[in-house]
Amino acid sequence: MPELGELVHAAVAAAEGDEQVEAYAEEGRQTEVSALRAEVEGMTFAESRGLGVRVIRDGRLGYAWAADPTLDEAQETVWRARDNAALAEPDEHNGLPDAQPFAPMPEIFREDSASVSADDKVRMALDLERYAVTRDPRVTKVDLAQVGDAVSRVAIASTTGVDVEYARTDAWAVVVTLAVEGDETQTGFSFSITRGLDVLSWEPVAEEAVDRAVAMLGASKPPTTKVPVVLDPFAASSFLGVLASAVNAENVLKGRSLFADMVGQQVGSAAFTLVDDGRRLDGPGACPFDSEGLPSGRTELFTGGMLNGFLHDTYTARRSGAGQPSTGNAKRGGYRSTPGVGTSNFFVDAGEVTFDELLAKADGGVLVREVSGVHSGANPISGEFSVGATGLRISGGATGEPLREMTIASTIPEMLKGVAGVGSDLRFFSSVGTPSILIGEMTLAGV
Amino acid sequence: MLDRELVAEILAAARRKGGDFAEVFVEERSSTSIRLDDAKVEELTTGLDRGAGVRVAHGTTYGYAYSNRLDRDALLEAAAAASAALRGDAPGPVVDLTDRFGPGTNRAERAAGSLPAAEKVAWLREVDEVARVTSPEVIQVTGIYFDSLQRRLIAASDGRWIDEERPRIRLVAQVVAKRGDVIQTGWDGPAACAGIEFLDAHPPRVTAERAAKRAVAMLDSIPAPAGEMPVVVANGCGGVLFHEAVGHPLEADAVDKEASVYRGRVGERCASELIDGVDDATIANGWGSYDFDDEGEPSQRTELFREGVLQGFLQDRLRAAKMGVQPTGNGRRESYAHPPIVRMTNTNILPGKEDPDEVIRSTPKGVYVRGLGGGQVNPATGDFVFGVSEGYLIENGEVTTPVRGANLIGRAIEVMSAVDAVGSDFETWEGVCGKDGQGAPVGSGSPTLRISRITVGGTGA
Numbered sequence: 001m002p003e004l005g006e007l008v009h010a011a012v013a014a015a016e017g018d019e020q021v022e023a024y025a026e027e028g029r030q031t032e033v034s035a036l037r038a039e040v041e042g043m044t045f046a047e048s049r050g051l052g053v054r055v056i057r058d059g060r061l062g063y064a065w066a067a068d069p070t071l072d073e074a075q076e077t078v079w080r081a082r083d084n085a086a087l088a089e090p091d092e093h094n095g096l097p098d099a100q101p102f103a104p105m106p107e108i109f110r111e112d113s114a115s116v117s118a119d120d121k122v123r124m125a126l127d128l129e130r131y132a133v134t135r136d137p138r139v140t141k142v143d144l145a146q147v148g149d150a151v152s153r154v155a156i157a158s159t160t161g162v163d164v165e166y167a168r169t170d171a172w173a174v175v176v177t178l179a180v181e182g183d184e185t186q187t188g189f190s191f192s193i194t195r196g197l198d199v200l201s202w203e204p205v206a207e208e209a210v211d212r213a214v215a216m217l218g219a220s221k222p223p224t225t226k227v228p229v230v231l232d233p234f235a236a237s238s239f240l241g242v243l244a245s246a247v248n249a250e251n252v253l254k255g256r257s258l259f260a261d262m263v264g265q266q267v268g269s270a271a272f273t274l275v276d277d278g279r280r281l282d283g284p285g286a287c288p289f290d291s292e293g294l295p296s297g298r299t300e301l302f303t304g305g306m307l308n309g310f311l312h313d314t315y316t317a318r319r320s321g322a323g324q325p326s327t328g329n330a331k332r333g334g335y336r337s338t339p340g341v342g343t344s345n346f347f348v349d350a351g352e353v354t355f356d357e358l359l360a361k362a363d364g365g366v367l368v369r370e371v372s373g374v375h376s377g378a379n380p381i382s383g384e385f386s387v388g389a390t391g392l393r394i395s396g397g398a399t400g401e402p403l404r405e406m407t408i409a410s411t412i413p414e415m416l417k418g419v420a421g422v423g424s425d426l427r428f429f430s431s432v433g434t435p436s437i438l439i440g441e442m443t444l445a446g447v
Numbered sequence: 448m449l450d451r452e453l454v455a456e457i458l459a460a461a462r463r464k465g466g467d468f469a470e471v472f473v474e475e476r477s478s479t480s481i482r483l484d485d486a487k488v489e490e491l492t493t494g495l496d497r498g499a500g501v502r503v504a505h506g507t508t509y510g511y512a513y514s515n516r517l518d519r520d521a522l523l524e525a526a527a528a529a530s531a532a533l534r535g536d537a538p539g540p541v542v543d544l545t546d547r548f549g550p551g552t553n554r555a556e557r558a559a560g561s562l563p564a565a566e567k568v569a570w571l572r573e574v575d576e577v578a579r580v581t582s583p584e585v586i587q588v589t590g591i592y593f594d595s596l597q598r599r600l601i602a603a604s605d606g607r608w609i610d611e612e613r614p615r616i617r618l619v620a621q622v623v624a625k626r627g628d629v630i631q632t633g634w635d636g637p638a639a640c641a642g643i644e645f646l647d648a649h650p651p652r653v654t655a656e657r658a659a660k661r662a663v664a665m666l667d668s669i670p671a672p673a674g675e676m677p678v679v680v681a682n683g684c685g686g687v688l689f690h691e692a693v694g695h696p697l698e699a700d701a702v703d704k705e706a707s708v709y710r711g712r713v714g715e716r717c718a719s720e721l722i723d724g725v726d727d728a729t730i731a732n733g734w735g736s737y738d739f740d741d742e743g744e745p746s747q748r749t750e751l752f753r754e755g756v757l758q759g760f761l762q763d764r765l766r767a768a769k770m771g772v773q774p775t776g777n778g779r780r781e782s783y784a785h786p787p788i789v790r791m792t793n794t795n796i797l798p799g800k801e802d803p804d805e806v807i808r809s810t811p812k813g814v815y816v817r818g819l820g821g822g823q824v825n826p827a828t829g830d831f832v833f834g835v836s837e838g839y840l841i842e843n844g845e846v847t848t849p850v851r852g853a854n855l856i857g858r859a860i861e862v863m864s865a866v867d868a869v870g871s872d873f874e875t876w877e878g879v880c881g882k883d884g885q886g887a888p889v890g891s892g893s894p895t896l897r898i899s900r901i902t903v904g905g906t907g908a
Contacts, residue, residue: 001516036507036704043532044786045512045525048498063492068515084491087564091487118531143706143827178706178827185827187706221902224674254485255587255623258630336494376820376834377854377904381623382630384852386671386904388823388832405830407856407904409673445673445856445904 004155010071014078019057022158032148035129050335055081059090093319099161102295105288113169113196132206143176162293171197179213188213219402222446228365229442233427235368240432245380248341249316258383268305268416273349283345285431291339292330299327347433351422358438360397383412406446460526462539466505470603473499474783478595483571498783501525511786542606549738555614555642559594574655581659587623601743620655624662633661638877641732671853671905677813683874685893690794692859696826698789699766708829717757718863724752728792734877735792735890742778749775781885793890799869803895806868808844815839829859854904870895
């Protein structure tokens with residue numbers, strides 16, 4: 001089995017004439033164990049490798065990929081990508097980046113995580129489930145109690161001098177509890193991600209999943225009205241995908257972003273700052289370089305509500321002109337897809353207000369703890385959204401009765417303008433993070 | 448793809464600790480995807496994927512290991528890893544592997560792989576041209592063409608050996624229209640398990656025109672109303688709603704975990720008596736169709752509701768064995784990289800008797816939904832939400848102004864019980880359903896339906 005470095009070098013060596021070739025190889029090992037009713041529910045071991053090749057010839061881009069190729073197949077992948085390029089249209093902005101120096105990030109690879117054996121993982125999953133179902137008499141079962149970890153490596157090489165490799169480890173625990181009272185059932189979700197299972201503290205995950213389910217028991221449907229809304233980090237993070245799409249330079253260039261003509265404008269309130277930072281180590285999206293091999297960096301997209309610019313890869317930077325550099329935001333879903341603009345650690349910067357202070361400012365409003373249907377109910381092009389929500393009534397600076405079967409609706413610009421306070425409780429969910437956020441007013445629909 | 452002797456050896460290795468059964472799933476998939484955006488063919492990608500997964504099950508406990516290496520060493524390693532999930536120490540037997548043949552539900556007349564890529568590119572150019580001439584307000588068009596051929600081998604310790612090919616084809620048009628500051632989008636994307644003959648029945652120009660007209664129609668839209676009201680759901684859209692709100696809680700894994708609102712309610716009325724619903728993987732060339740599911744169980748048509756009375760659940764092997772019922776052929780997986788889970792196939796509400804126009808005419812005031820952007824359900828509580836991608840006001844029995852930014856929210860049993868009219872028309876919709884991190888191609892279908900009362904979430908009056 002060839003090393004990743006050998007694979008990408010073999011592919012690049014198959015370049016012909018003045019064409020540009022870039023090879024991206026990755027491999028990963030992943031284990032997941034879930035527990036149910038004090039037994040192992042499922043245990044999955046995964047091992048995968050693959051190679052993706054971009055060929056750019058006369059401005060035409062072709063792509064091909066192969067799972068677990070031999071060195072010969074790596075070359076054949078280049079040939080297929082070349083054939084595909086011949087059918088694409090030329091675009092003067094297609095081109096590979098020149099190599100740039102980057103600082104390695106050894107912190108994201110945790111050697112000790114390998115010391116956690118499969119038996120340890122099984123025990124951890126069983127402990128996690130048992131702990132979750134023994135916290136509260138109303139929570140005696142889970143929908144999901146799972147721990148998992150992964151080791152992955154990436155190598156990229158190109159005819160323009162890129163030749164980089166890195167490795168990372170990730171570990172996570174996730175719990176969905178079921179709280180039952182009478183004939184009513186409510187669910188509670190919690191999640192945590194770290195660099196290794198040996199440093200993962202799973203008890204708080206179970207505790208939070210229990211608390212969030214129990215708090216929803218007895219929920220009713222509220223009347224339709226306009227109220228102040230506090231989004232907790234779970235709920236607020238659900239909107240970050242819509243924002244990521246709108247600050248993606250590819251969408252901007254193609255007329256698919258509501259922010260397209262707003263650079264330099266005060267779009268949001270002064271409390272709103274939005275950042276992408278691939279070098280922030282407490283974010284799970286940390287990586288030394290992006291999917292084209294360019295160094296990761298920090299990009300402040302909104303500062304105090306002012307839109308500064310967008311996230312770029314090499315293509316969008318070249319197409320934007322005016323000396324726009326790539327922001328190191330070329331990302332890909334894996335070796336099967338071409339790189340495109342994406343986020344690394346994408347987060348709303350923390351404010352200085354505590355969660356309780358936010359509640360105090362939202363009297364008569366609602367604390368939204370979960371939103372659903374964002375992928376279909378929010379339009380990143382028009383900025384309109386209407387999503388399902390559950391949460392708790394806020395009165396006298398504290399949370400009260402649970403609410404369900406309601407929707408919150410607004411537009412992204414109105415919501416950003418309406419940000420009246422940002423909490424200090426920034427929390428990352430996978431590679432997106434946010435603190436609690438107070439929105440001055442939103443339409444809440446129920447009865 | 449692999450010879451029987453090797454597969455039998457792997458199955459035997461996987462049963463070293465016994466268990467109820469062991470299974471090997473091998474897959475080879477070639478695919479072509481072409482993306483036209485911004486009036487240019489931006490990307491043409493071909494992929495070759497292959498890999499194998501080994502599963503061992505005991506009760507509802509399973510171990511699963513996969514690799515995209517197909518050599519003997521890698522497969523035996525996967526068998527050893529998967530069997531580590533079990534506690535037993537008595538090896539289980541492997542029955543002689545014997546072919547099982549299906550009816551050929553997804554036969555392709557003209558294989559997409561045999562067509563030069565240049566002709567596929569030409570379809571996308573047509574999409575771009577047609578969408579742009581539909582209206583001067585169309586500012587952006589994305590066309591996506593996709594085809595794949597998946598060859599799967601499923602073998603298990605009970606002797607099943609199934610080799611099945613699944614061809615897939617899809618053509619999608621996404622259109623952006625703009626007037627002043629208002630930007631709206633439209634989408635259409637027919638899909639099937641078929642060859643390129645599918646595009647004779649669903650020509651690219653029709654797909655392009657539909658997407659463009661939807662985007663342009665929504666430019667006139669006003670903010671959607673908020674609150675409870677009657678909603679008429681157009682034919683096709685109701686299937687998406689049925690899939691999401693009702694289908695997911697009927698999946699036996701949710702039922703087994705006591706995380707389904709339908710648990711213990713088989714034989715009870717859980718929907719309006721106007722509702723007959725099925726999950727049907729036997730529809731010829733359906734997007735969610737197959738001969739055998741990904742556990743090697745034959746596909747079938749499963750009755751879910753008869754006159755609103757719940758008939759049963761969707762099963763895979765593990766859940767069916769536990770509940771003491773027959774599997775329904777609903778064990779599916781995204782690829783060799785995923786263990787099978789309970790999934791829907793083509794989930795349909797069957798047509799009723801009413802004239803669909805009359806359903807609208809007899810609604811004095813409400814919302815008409817002609818496009819749903821997909822949705823989400825919590826199977827344990829039955830709470831669901833859907834984004835409305837194309838909606839209109841109904842005023843005095845007529846469809847009038849388009850509305851934007853709407854969604855529908857409700858609870859499965861209450862909403863399905865509130866259906867008070869079912870049309871005689873029928874339309875399907877194809878999508879990709881996500882569950883437990885796995886995507887599955889699913890079809891859904893319905894006639895025109897009226898829900899007498901449901902919460903519409905919008906910002907308007």
